Amino acid sequence: MLTAEIKRRFLKFFEDQQHTVVPSASLVSEDPTVMFTIAGMVPFIPYMTGMVPAPYPRATSVQKCIRTNDIEEVGKTPRHGTFFQMGGNFSFGDYFKKEAIGFAYTFLTTPQDQGGLGFNPDDLWVTVYKDDDEAFNYWLELSDIPAERIQRLGADTNYWSAGKPGGPAGPDSEIFFDRGPAYGIDGGPATDDDRYVEIWNLVFMQYERGADNGDGTFELLGELPQKNIDTGIGLERIAFLLQGVDNMYETDQVRPVLDRAAELSGRVYGNGGEDDVRLRVVADHVRSALMLITDGVQPGNEGRGYILRRLLRRVIRNMRLLGVETATFPELFPVSMAAMKDAYPEVERDFDRISRIAYAEEQTFLRTLAQGNAIFAEAADAAKSGGLNALDGAVAFKLHDTFGFPIDLTMEMAAEAGLNVNRDKFDSLMREQVERAKADARARRGALADLSVYSAFRAMGETAFVGYTELEAQSRVI
Ligand code: ATP
Ligand code: MG
Ligand code: MG
Ligand code: MG
Numbered sequence: 362m363l364t365a366e367i368k369r370r371f372l373k374f375f376e377d378q379q380h381t382v383v384p385s386a387s388l389v390s391e392d393p394t395v396m397f398t399i400a401g402m403v404p405f406i407p408y409m410t411g412m413v414p415a416p417y418p419r420a421t422s423v424q425k426c427i428r429t430n431d432i433e434e435v436g437k438t439p440r441h442g443t444f445f446q447m448g449g450n451f452s453f454g455d456y457f458k459k460e461a462i463g464f465a466y467t468f469l470t471t472p473q474d475q476g477g478l479g480f481n482p483d484d485l486w487v488t489v490y491k492d493d494d495e496a497f498n499y500w501l502e503l504s505d506i507p508a509e510r511i512q513r514l515g516a517d518t519n520y521w522s523a524g525k526p527g528g529p530a531g532p533d534s535e536i537f538f539d540r541g542p543a544y545g546i547d548g549g550p551a552t553d554d555d556r557y558v559e560i561w562n563l564v565f566m567q568y569e570r571g572a573d574n575g576d577g578t579f580e581l582l583g584e585l586p587q588k589n590i591d592t593g594i595g596l597e598r599i600a601f602l603l604q605g606v607d608n609m610y611e612t613d614q615v616r617p618v619l620d621r622a623a624e625l626s627g628r629v630y631g632n633g634g635e636d637d638v639r640l641r642v643v644a645d646h647v648r649s650a651l652m653l654i655t656d657g658v659q660p661g662n663e664g665r666g667y668i669l670r671r672l673l674r675r676v677i678r679n680m681r682l683l684g685v686e687t688a689t690f691p692e693l694f695p696v697s698m699a700a701m702k703d704a705y706p707e708v709e710r711d712f713d714r715i716s717r718i719a720y721a722e723e724q725t726f727l728r729t730l731a732q733g734n735a736i737f738a739e740a741a742d743a744a745k746s747g748g749l750n751a752l753d754g755a756v757a758f759k760l761h762d763t764f765g766f767p768i769d770l771t772m773e774m775a776a777e778a779g780l781n782v783n784r785d786k787f788d789s790l791m792r793e794q795v796e797r798a799k800a801d802a803r804a805r806r807g808a809l810a811d812l813s814v815y816s817a818f819r820a821m822g823e824t825a826f827v828g829y830t831e832l833e834a835q836s837r838v839i
Contacts, residue, residue, distance in 0.1 A: 362473070364446070364600045364614050365704045368423045370476055371448040371594065374468045375421035380450055383422045388444075388656040389665065396665055397427035401449030402564075402591040408453045409529055409566060409589050415453035423448045423596065425652060425705075429668050432675075436641035439601065439608030440558055442615075443672065444649035446596040454587035459499050461563050461590045465536060466504045469561070478599060484539050486510045486549050486557055490519040490532030496565070500534070512549050521564045522579065529585055531567035535559050538602050558602065561594040610641040614700045619644035621696045626683035639679040646672040646679075647690075647697045654715045655708050660722045671767045673722050677730070678770060690723045691716070726765060733764030737771065741778045751775075754786025761787075762794070 372382050386404040388397050395403060401424040408415035424447050434441035450464060469485065471477020482505040489496040491513040500511050522530035537550040537557040545556030566589040571580030597609035604612055610619055622643045623630045630640050650672045653665075660670040673690075680689045694716050702709040740756040752775045760766035768787060775782050 362478075362600070362603045364596055364612060367478070367596050367599050367603070368446065368448070368704065370478065371423060371468070371596075372421055374476065375419075375450045375464070378419070378450075378464060380419040380421035381417040383420050385422060385424045385446075388425050388427050388653055389658060396668070397429070398424060399426055399428050400424070401426070401447040401593050402451065405451055405453075405591075406523075408451075409591065410523075411587050418453055418455035420451045420453075421449065422451075425656075427649060427653065427668075432671075435645045436610065436638040438555070440595070440598050442597055442609055442645050442649070444645070444652050445609070448594040448596055450590065450592050452590035454589065457588050457590060458496055458565050459503070461565070461592060462496065462499045462534065463503045465561055465563060465592065465594075466500075466506075469536070470505075478603065480538070482506055486512065486537040486539055487534060488512045488514045488519055488537070488550050489534045491515055493519075493532040493534070493565075496532065496534045510549065512551050514551055516578075521566075522570050526570055526572050526579070528570050529566040529568070529589065530570040530579075530581065531565045533562055533564040535563070536561040538598075540602075558598055559595075560598050560602070562592060564591040564593075566591060608641070610644050614704070615644050615648060617700045618647050618693055618697045621693055622680065622683070622689070625689055625692055626680065626685050628683055636683060639683050643676050643679050643683075643693070644697075646676045647693045648701065650676070650719060651694060651697045651701065651708060651715065652705070654718050655705070655711060659718060667767075670722065670765075671769065673719065674726055674765070674767055674770060677723060677726055678773075681730075688720070688723050688727060690719050694719050729764040733760050733766050736760060736764070737766075737774055741775065741780060744780055745778075749780075751781040751783045754783035754788075755790065757782050757787045758790040758794075761791075 376382050383404070386398055390396070390398045390403055398404070401422055402409065404422075404424070405415075405420065407413035426445055426447050427443060428441075428445075429443060431441040432443055435443055450461070452461070467477070469478050469480045470482055471479070473479035485504075485506055487500050487504075487506055487510065489500065489511060493513075497511055497513065500506060501508060519533050519535070520530070521533050522528065535550070537559050540556050540558060542556075545553035550557040550559070567585060569582040569585050571582040573579050597612055597615070600612040600614075601607070601609045606612060606616075609615065619630060619640050622640050626636075626640075628636045628640070630637060650669060653669050653672070658665045658669045660666055660673060662670070676693070677689075695712075698708050698712050698715075708715065736756065737752075737760060740752055744750075744752050752771070757766075757768060757771045760771050761768055768782070772782050
């Protein structure tokens with residue numbers, strides 16, 4: 362089943378259950394506290410908190426998402442993309458746990474010739490928060506999943522909070538697909554996340570969150586006046602399970618780029634080694650970059666632009682590690698566009714602009730890469746012959762500042778050379794540079810200029826790169 366078909370079925374199923382179909386919002390979130398849209402619920406946050414009355418009691422969407430915090434997992438796990446599509450169904454003070462569980466189970470297990478996904482209940486496992494007897498009992502009542510396959514887990518995995526005192530919080534329930542003994546040990550989702558793939562997360566927003574206890578836990582202030590449902594199902598995960606392939610990078614919207622990259626490099630995909638990971642990273646990042654540029658992001662040195670730059674440069678670097686030293690974007694981007702255009706016609710309509718931005722970034726980086734590599738090699742040799750285990754932080758800074766090497770690239774290269782990077786030195790040089798830039802900006806604009814938009818953006822860029830948003834602080838211990 363093609364990814365676009367999974368999307369169509371998902372929206373149709375929930376539309377038939379009186380949900381208003383809401384188109385995907387941009388990847389560039391309107392919420393200034395969030396750098397990118399990281400989940401289907403992001404555009405609905407105002408309705409969740411009750412700040413704004415919801416225009417509909419039920420909604421459904423398939424939301425484009427970017428999660429930079431998963432970047433290190435890409436290509437190594439079967440299930441983490443930096444870009445992916447999240448189906449969601451939402452209730453704003455309307456239905457609650459019972460219906461949310463019933464809908465999810467029904468959609469997953471309804472036969473494919475009747476509009477569902479046709480999963481066999483024997484392949485499904487469920488987790489609930491350990492004290493959530495209600496959810497546990499609804500699963501028993503509404504599904505054919507036996508009690509042995511409903512695991513009660515702690516707050517670290519099964520409790521969600523918006524992260525702020527006063528915001529909503531509540532237990533969640535996750536649905537997993539068991540890929541079988543070939544993929545890992547028996548024992549359910551609590552034991553093995555390679556064998557048991559999380560496919561759907563149901564969040565029951567039930568309580569008002571209180572103050573932090575200071576140890577990662579927080580108080581609960583009581584029941585919310587309006588209880589909400591927020592769910593997220595990963596389309597790429599469903600796609601790889603239903604398409605009979607091993608991971609999301611081999612699904613219909615991603616695999617063509619992987620194949621083209623393999624062709625360009627003359628490497629054969631599927632040997633299970635480092636090359637496979639690199640090809641998957643290339644395929645993932647090309648698609649993410651395509652979708653980010655489509656939504657208006659341009660490569661830059663901070664904030665969203667820096668994330669995009671980092672993705673593009675990781676593609677180039679991985680292609681070099683695969684043995685290709687020349688420009689590859691003119692080969693890879695059209696393939697990604699062709700794979701995505703049915704679902705997102707704008708990638709084709711706007712491809713002139715999108716490709717111009719991507720190709721120019723590749724040209725720029727290829728020019729400096731060779732010089733930067735030489736400087737890196739010299740510094741790495743010096744560190745090793747001096748008996749040090751870390752690369753000088755000042756060199757890392759120079760590579761960043763003059764040659765545009767994202768720090769994670771330098772760290773990756775250092776790791777391959779058996780070295781660390783002196784991060785303290787690097788970080789302090791970065792801070793000094795930021796301070797200098799701020800002082801310059803102040804001087805240029807004068808004291809009365811309005812800095813609000815720019816400074817909000819900067820603040821995001823500086824923190825959101827490694828840190829993550831409050832939304833992702835999903836599972837704190839209560
Ligand atoms: P995991 O534990 O596998 O990292 P998660 O708990 O972080 O997933 P949620 O935040 O619950 O994921 O998001 C809801 C759903 O979105 C997940 O159940 C999964 O199907 C999908 N999803 C989450 N992250 C990714 C990703 N990086 N790539 C593809 N799909 C994803
Ligand atoms: Mg995750
Ligand atoms: Mg999870
Ligand atoms: Mg989850």
